[in-house]
Amino acid sequence: HLEVYAERIDIEGGWKGVILVIRDITRETEADRLKTELVSTVSHELRTPLSSIYGFTELMLNREIDVMKQKKYLATIHDETGRLSNLVTDFLDVQRMQSGAQLYQKMTLDLYTVTKQVVEIYETSSVRHSIRLRLLNKELPSIHADEDRIKQLLSNLINNAIKYSPDGGEIDVVLDLDGENVIIRVIDEGIGIPHHAFAHLFDKFYRVDNSDTRRIGGTGLGLSICKEIVKEHDGTIHVESEEGEGSTFTILLPLSSVLPS
Numbered sequence: 110h111l112e113v114y115a116e117r118i119d120i121e122g123g124w125k126g127v128i129l130v131i132r133d134i135t136r137e138t139e140a141d142r143l144k145t146e147l148v149s150t151v152s153h154e155l156r157t158p159l160s161s162i163y164g165f166t167e168l169m170l171n172r173e174i175d176v177m178k179q180k181k182y183l184a185t186i187h188d189e190t191g192r193l194s195n196l197v198t199d200f201l202d203v204q205r206m207q208s209g210a211q212l213y214q215k216m217t218l219d220l221y222t223v224t225k226q227v228v229e230i231y232e233t234s235s236v237r238h239s240i241r242l243r244l245l246n247k248e249l250p251s252i253h254a255d256e257d258r259i260k261q262l263l264s265n266l267i268n269n270a271i272k273y274s275p276d277g278g279e280i281d282v283v284l285d286l287d288g289e290n291v292i293i294r295v296i297d298e299g300i301g302i303p304h305h306a307f308a309h310l311f312d313k314f315y316r317v318d319n320s321d322t323r324r325i326g327g328t329g330l331g332l333s334i335c336k337e338i339v340k341e342h343d344g345t346i347h348v349e350s351e352e353g354e355g356s357t358f359t360i361l362l363p364l365s366s367v368l369p370s
């Protein structure tokens with residue numbers, strides 16, 4: 110996007126000329142567009158969980174309900190609250206990333222311990238959906254990385270794996286090592302991703318558009334945040350997937366960058 114400003118100058122004595130100012134405003138326009146999209150996505154995504162929490166709490170307050178039903182309603186309220194919490198986290202992270210205020214505080218950490226903590230957070234929700242969530246690991250060296258950001262990366266991927274899996278599915282979080290990289294894989298047997306979407310999957314706000322993803326809901330921000338975090342650790346993230354069969358997200362963190370010096 111270019112902004113053009115032109116003014117004619119006539120100077121007495123015969124000088125004539127034109128001042129032409131051409132400014133590249135691509136960045137400003139892009140920032141404006143992202144802001145508008147952020148506000149509309151967040152407000153849209155707030156609506157469903159809020160109305161569901163409101164509706165179920167009202168039902169529980171106004172009627173005599175047996176314990177089984179109470180549990181079911183509470184489980185929905187719990188899931189929807191989790192959705193709101195993810196939404197707020199995504200929103201704040203994208204804001205922070207955009208303002209350039211995202212500071213990375215790298216320290217020596219044990220990836221297995223960190224991953225185990227994140228997997229434990231998702232245990233209740235996977236059990237509720239009869240999903241078997243497993244952590245498989247190889248002996249890994251300590252790495253130099255930002256603990257909160259790595260947790261967020263794992264959390265976004267595991268959350269997606271659960272969200273886009275049918276009840277009864279299986280999810281493996283695998284920690285591995287080759288000669289050059291620490292490898293993190295999140296493997297699910299969920300709805301999968303059409304190949305035409307691969308090119309845009311890590312873009313801000315991009316969501317695959319079909320009846321499943323519309324029903325499940327989301328902001329399209331999680332994977333763009335993952336990409337940014339991986340980039341800050343000099344790593345790469347990529348996806349392999351077949352529709353109806355499942356998806357595997359693979360992150361490579363080069364040892365040359367993440368080994369403590």
Ligand code: ADP
Nearest residue numbers: 269270273301316317327328329330331332356
């Ligand atoms: P969202 O909030 O929509 O989940 P993400 O940025 O995390 O946003 O993911 C972008 C899109 O990629 C999702 O809308 C979904 O279509 C697809 N996607 C991400 N992870 C998975 C997965 N594990 N299985 C199937 N589709 C996925």
